[in-house]
Amino acid sequence: MSTAAAFEPLEPLRGPVIPNRIALAPMTNQQSEEDGTLSTEEIDWLTARARGGFGLVTTACSHVAVSGKGFPGELGIFDDALLPGLERLATSLREAGSVSAVQLYHGGMRALGDERVGPSDDVSSGTRALTTFEVEELLERFVAAAVRAERAGFDGVQIHGAHGYLVSEFLSPVVNRRTDEFGGSPAGRARFLLTLIDRIREECGPGFQLGARISPERFGQDLFETVELAERLIDEEKIDMLDVSLWDVRKRPENERAGGRSLIDWFTRIPRRGVRLGVSGKIIEPADVEWALSQGADYISLGKVAIVNAEYPRLLRSQPDFEPYWRPTTHEHLRSQSVGPRFSRYLSTYTHPVFRSLPASEGAPKFDIDAYLRGEGH
Template structure:
């Protein structure tokens, strides 16, 4: 189906009311200890009110040493439960499905936040140390425990963050992962941890708890053919409910010259998916592109910057199929009106050309 506003049934749990999912967007708004802030609550519930079928949190770290940025929402301890319970209820009351993105930054964790970052194996460039085998087991168990925490808080599901060079993508990478045990070496071993986490969540949580997976097939020493193989296996096994591709640009061709001549997305839309739903993110800023993603073979569209610019992106597209996001840069006042707090706007200032210079007006 190519109707953005047709319901999307999932194998487990309730259906998405439409095909538009809020991307897990870094926003740096929570408290330093990982507890939910009013600002983050307001940001996410405003997107639920704006019509998204599924509202996902920003990356939420499953271990304190996995923190990837200041003001990150945490899910590594029961001290986070009160805020998570409030957030899940707020999203549900506004008519959207809810999910927590489970995350560990690996070697990308800033030293000023975590001390010495950790990685599948020693990583000289970042100064990260390799995990012991027992620590790999603990990492697996902490992802599973975080999913249980999300379930207890009342979320409809979780998304496992296997993208963007964070720790699960580091395990997948033949360049980063230099382990010589069962979690390193050949592609099957490097993917072992990811599949053990998915299996563990599926076993530990209730039968209708939704599990998604985010993958990015390029950058951070990922190999496109290996990521395609991981995607094919996850969909064939049917243990996840949706696969969320982070492509940076849904229309782009692969960077790897061996695979050019067609879109990067097409390598995934051609895979048998059974009951697993497939979606993609990457510069979807208007209704026409969102519809094109479905026409090109996806089941849903993940909206990032378009949702920052307008909390009600879905409702605007519903009213006008030709809707386009506001032109960049936008003013601070515009972002405040759309529910971004000053810390989030400060973060957006690091994105070239996104926030207008108030002094110059440009």
């Protein structure tokens, strides 16, 4: 089975050509400082993947407002004071040969802190509905963050519209019960994301790459609304890359009305025009890479397997019989892959088999990643 297609250059509508079709998925790693400042640990972790051959490297979610922080040690992009670290990272990734992007994020009803905000009230999480004025304020914070990323030297940004955070909450017919222009219908629920895209396009340069990440189901998402949104994003060509988080690229839809087609097929069948379509979810072996690309994806994003295989693309290209490291890991192996101690401690809370053997921090509960992907818990 050939993976040669993975090493064809990828040319988005705008900005630099991406040297191959293998991207690093944005992953929470808890390595930044509590004030949002980028740490040397996080720079080293991301730069090691760029040196390892990942054509596109996207940061972990980066909160655009202090109130939107969703995890301890989360990267921030809400203030100009954070620019020095961001500039260091952008320079390091460029010198290592990767195209770079910052993932723009707000935790919404899943944010840390006592005062959570979202599209609608939610008693169970203590979330207060944003006023229309506050929605406009948050849109401006996202736009300011995109401008900040461009100033720092990144090639683009990715809007985090997946996994039940703020943008995803606006898209959800379950979570979003608003009756103003940002709710009430599929068009209204998509308005936050579409307005944000338009405003970033207006404020950033013509060569600045703009992507969006979406979930097709779970977290209150409706598959058919998500497909309709994807069709519009692709048809209007206002973004350059659409990243669909599938949890498993071979997965069948949970919605019984979707028939026997796989989730990936619902998106790869959309006439592509100039927008590049990426997929992620349980892409581990070289055969998985080849299969996802053969189904019509333009690129694939690697997540957990990239944590334990910093040089996955380089090794895949140079070794026909490449077998990625994919077994219970150790802190020593993680150190060899430029995973810092804070990220390593965070991974020790996973119940995923690869990380299950890591000694957990004292008193830290195991983090059930499968439950998280089902939309249960934080």
